[in-house]
Amino acid sequence: MKDDLKIALVQTDLVWENPEQNRLNFGEKIKSIKEEVDIIILPEMFTSGFTMNAKSVAETMDGVTVSWLKDMAKTVQSAVAGSVVISEDGSYFNRFLFVEPSGKLSYYDKRHTFTLAGEHKVYTAGKSKLILDYEGWRICPLVCYDLRFPVWARNTENYDILLYVANWPVPRIDAWDALLKARAIENMSYSIGVNRIGVDGANIGYCGSSACYDVLGKKISEIPMNKEVIEIVNLSKNHIRKYRNALKFLEDRDEFNLLM
Known part of the structure; x- marks a missing residue:
């Protein structure tokens, strides 16, 4: 168990629908991290970009990318996480994978598929929220469009970190910034968002704006837009305890059940 956690946020461009090249690129970036970190x-969709051509890039849970994640996590002795296109039982999923150095794998299927791009026509929506327990920290992983839905992110599980991975486009980047900050404030947790940069095969542009906010909504990262950056942020359990004990806002939450 750790009172302090170091997390590396990898903001970068992606090669369109080319899992092999993306794995090579990320392998180099991950191995370039000289500082010991707990999570990368x-x-x-870090192997392909946000594609609706799922068949061309989908893998199984026994596929190359899952094996690569396990090898990478073991090699660098850090958990490695991100979402990929997974084929399972005749369906496609936008699946967040979290692989620990021990090889343990946890996953979350994106709940809110992005109807504006037709994601709901290609990918099956997830039905279960995931709370990870890692190094004494409770982490709630979510994916891109999930950010717009605060009820799904609501901190009823006493998690410490709300984590979003995304392909969030330039025209709506102000919403990304505002919602990441809001999720931190309303849930009294760290809120982290890792977004890509560049232009994808559908000619959609991305500027990054990856960030980490503390429980009061203060940005504690300094990640420039439109640049490939690996930023390491330091999270403190004492910071969470201090403000949750002093400001008992979570105890005043409305009570309700989410019907699926």
Whole structure:
């Protein structure tokens, strides 16, 4: 168990629908991290970009990318996380994978598929929220469009970190910034978002704006837009305890059940 956690946010461009090249690129970036970190976070669909051509890039849970994640986590002795296109039982999922150095794998399927791009026509929406327990920290991983839905992110599980991976486009980047900050404030947790940069095969542009906010909504990262950057942020359990004990806002939450 750790009172302090170091997390590497990898903001980068992606090669369109080319899992092999993206794995090579991320392998180099991950191995370039000289500082010991606990978690390395990659963007949404990090092997392909946000594609609706799922068949061309989908893998199984026994596929190359899952094996690569396990090898990478073991090699660098850090958890590695991000979402990929997974094929399972005749369906496609935008699946967040979290792989620990031990090889343990946890996953979350994106709940809110992005209807504006037709994601709901290609990918099956997830039905379960995931709370990870890692190094004494409770982490709630979510994916891109999930950010717009605060009820799904609501901190009823006493998590410490809300984590979003994304391909969030330039025209709505102000919403990304505002919602990441809001999720931190309303849930009294760290809120982290890792977004890509560049232009994808559908000619959609991305500027990054990856960030980490503390429980009061203060930005504690300094990640420039439109640049490939690996930023390491330091999280403190004492920071969470201090403000949750002093400001008992979570105890005043409305009570309700979410019907699926």
